[in-house]
Amino acid sequence: DKKIIIAIDGHSSCGKSTMAKSLAQRLGYVYIDTGAMYRVVTLVALRNGWIENKIPDTQKVIDGLKDIKITFQWDEKAGKNTTFLNGENVEDEIRQLEVSENVSPISTIAEVRHEMVRQQRENGINKGIVMDGRDIGTVVFPDAELKIFMTASPEIRAQRRYLELTEKGDNVNFEEILANVEGRDKIDSTRAVSPLKRADDALILDNSELTREQQLDWAVKKVKEIT
Ligand code: C5P
Numbered sequence: 001d002k003k004i005i006i007a008i009d010g011h012s013s014c015g016k017s018t019m020a021k022s023l024a025q026r027l028g029y030v031y032i033d034t035g036a037m038y039r040v041v042t043l044v045a046l047r048n049g050w051i052e053n054k055i056p057d058t059q060k061v062i063d064g065l066k067d068i069k070i071t072f073q074w075d076e077k078a079g080k081n082t083t084f085l086n087g088e089n090v091e092d093e094i095r096q097l098e099v100s101e102n103v104s105p106i107s108t109i110a111e112v113r114h115e116m117v118r119q120q121r122e123n124g125i126n127k128g129i130v131m132d133g134r135d136i137g138t139v140v141f142p143d144a145e146l147k148i149f150m151t152a153s154p155e156i157r158a159q160r161r162y163l164e165l166t167e168k169g170d171n172v173n174f175e176e177i178l179a180n181v182e183g184r185d186k187i188d189s190t191r192a193v194s195p196l197k198r199a200d201d202a203l204i205l206d207n208s209e210l211t212r213e214q215q216l217d218w219a220v221k222k223v224k225e226i227t
Contacts, residue, residue, distance in 0.1 A: 003128035007136035010150030034133035039094035104187035137199035147202035
């Protein structure tokens with residue numbers, strides 16, 4: 001089978017990473033979570049006090065980029081990816097609501113996107129990769145052999161996120177999460193630099209009514225049709 005690039009884009013919390021991860025595992029491909037990369041930059045900005053009332057000090061964030069090294073490690077046992085900032089495991093911290101609430105403003109900064117996209121393209125050199133995000137099929141890999149655009153209703157997405165966080169023991173409120181999901185959709189879809197939009201050649205997958213297995217089977221079938 002020939003190796004391809006698989007680009008998965010879509011709205012916040014609609015299961016992109018779950019699907020991308022299991023697809024990569026099934027195919028023996030590398031998985032890259034680009035949202036985690038924007039979250040790491042946001043975490044650094046929060047730690048250094050470069051964000052006030054959700055408004056980042058753009059210049060400080062840009063200057064700080066050179067000191068941020070993002071790496072991933074695949075945890076075979078847990079079947080999940082772990083994200084590192086300069087060697088520090090920040091996987092749990094970048095998923096917290098404070099980061100979620102500040103990540104969209106950070107990801108509107110053109111220089112931040114430019115640097116992240118550069119790193120993402122490096123990962124795709126050898127193909128055999130599944131990457132998920134907002135602009136993978138449109139900007140990062142416009143020539144990807146398979147593009148999938150995932151979505152589900154905001155309520156279903158907020159409900160899934162709520163379960164995920166409460167299972168981890170976080171004390172969160174459903175309304176707050178729903179507001180966050182809808183707020184991120186709005187900023188992500190309307191920003192000037194690489195807004196979230198479906199690439200013309202992306203296949204749509206609305207998973208509101210689908211199980212994880214059904215989604216994976218659908219995607220594997222699409223891959224087999226090409227490779
Ligand atoms: O995928 P996840 O929800 O973790 O992404 C967090 C945020 O990072 C998104 O809401 C979006 O603002 C930003 N993002 C982006 N481009 C990507 C991936 C994520 O702007 N390729």
